[in-house]
Amino acid sequence: MTTLASYTADFWSHAELGANTIIFLNLTGAMLLGFVVGYERSYHGRAAGMRTYGLVCMASAALVVIAGYPDFWFGARALTPVALDPSRTIQGIVTGIGFLGAGVIMKEGFSISGLTTAASLWASSAIGILVGVGFYAAAILLAFLSAACMIWVFKLEAWLPARQAISIVMQFREGFVASEAAIRQLAMARGYEVAGGTIIISSKEGMCEWRFVAVALNRKLATSISLLSEEMNKFEGLVSYQLAHARN
Numbered sequence: 001m002t003t004l005a006s007y008t009a010d011f012w013s014h015a016e017l018g019a020n021t022i023i024f025l026n027l028t029g030a031m032l033l034g035f036v037v038g039y040e041r042s043y044h045g046r047a048a049g050m051r052t053y054g055l056v057c058m059a060s061a062a063l064v065v066i067a068g069y070p071d072f073w074f075g076a077r078a079l080t081p082v083a084l085d086p087s088r089t090i091q092g093i094v095t096g097i098g099f100l101g102a103g104v105i106m107k108e109g110f111s112i113s114g115l116t117t118a119a120s121l122w123a124s125s126a127i128g129i130l131v132g133v134g135f136y137a138a139a140i141l142l143a144f145l146s147a148a149c150m151i152w153v154f155k156l157e158a159w160l161p162a163r164q165a166i167s168i169v170m171q172f173r174e175g176f177v178a179s180e181a182a183i184r185q186l187a188m189a190r191g192y193e194v195a196g197g198t199i200i201i202s203s204k205e206g207m208c209e210w211r212f213v214a215v216a217l218n219r220k221l222a223t224s225i226s227l228l229s230e231e232m233n234k235f236e237g238l239v240s241y242q243l244a245h246a247r248n
Contacts, residue, residue, distance in 0.1 A: 019072045023065050030061035030131040033143040037124050040150040041117060048104055048117050056100070056121055057128040060093050064132025090129055097125040120146055164216045165195070165246040166225060174206040176237035187214050190231075191222035207239065213246050 031054045038053025066073075067086045101118030123146045130139035172178050184194050192214035200211040216222035223231075225243050232241050 016072055019069050023062075023069070026061050026065045026131050027058050029136070030128045030139070031055075031058040033057055033127050033131065033139060034124050036143045037120055037127065037146045037150075040147055041120065046117055048121060053121065053124045056097065057124045057131075060097075060125040060128025061132040062128075063089055063093055064129050068133070086133070093125055093129060094122075097122050116150065120150060162219055164219050164222065166192070166214045166216075166228070167211075167242075167244045167246040168214055169209065169211050169242040170232075170238060171207055171209045171240045172237045173239045176208065178208060178210060178237070183210065183212075188217075190228065191217050193217060 034054035034057030035050045037057070038048070038050040041053065042049030064086060067089045101121050104117045104121070105112065105114040107113075123142065127139050127143050127146070130136075130142060170178070170183075180199070187194050195213040195215050198211075198213040202209045202211075225245065229241075229243055232238060232243075
């Protein structure tokens with residue numbers, strides 16, 4: 001007759017404790033690797049920091065690693081054999097991280113922010129999966145590559161030739177008629193061209209508002225956003241304006 005003591009003892013058998021030790025080390029390692037990736041986000045004041053990345057990486061590892069030990073489930077006393085497909089577990093993790101990543105992506109006008117955070121959260125889950133299936137060297141490499149990508153690649157982007165984009169909102173006084181040709185000419189004189197397909201024109205209470213993206217012809221020669229602001233204060237017919245770097 002099976003007693004409560006003999007039943008609970010199965011959870012503390014040598015084999016069960018050995019499996020738990022391996023899982024414990026996997027979870028600890030995944031959490032630390034998540035911290036490595038999340039530190040850059042935390043350092044730059046992003047919403048998702050070390051805690052978020054550590055939890056994502058550790059939870060991903062946990063979901064995968066437990067799928068590798070079905071024979072030890074319920075103290076190795078499962079009433080029916082446990083048959084698992086680890087690939088379906090990984091698929092569920094990737095889908096779940098997709099929802100988490102969507103929550104950190106924000107769109108305001110022509111600017112989109114949070115894409116790097118969302119992508120790095122996805123990478124963090126992949127690190128956890130690699131730890132869970134036992135590819136420790138690959139997990140460590142991916143963690144440091146992800147961190148290096150976020151820390152240093154922006155410096156490479158700043159060094160390489162690029163064309164900065166500025167989101168512009170111009171509101172004109174009542175009765176003033178703005179000309180697209182004149183706006184394009186003014187932008188060109190300051191080193192910018194109006195990006196095709198970005199012009200949005202609206203009218204409220206007789207006041208016309210233009211929204212568009214201006215792309216620099218040359219990043220070094222284009223007028224800075226602060227100087228553009230000073231010049232817009234002198235534009236005839238302009239009531240208000242808004243300038244912002246169009247991030248994506």
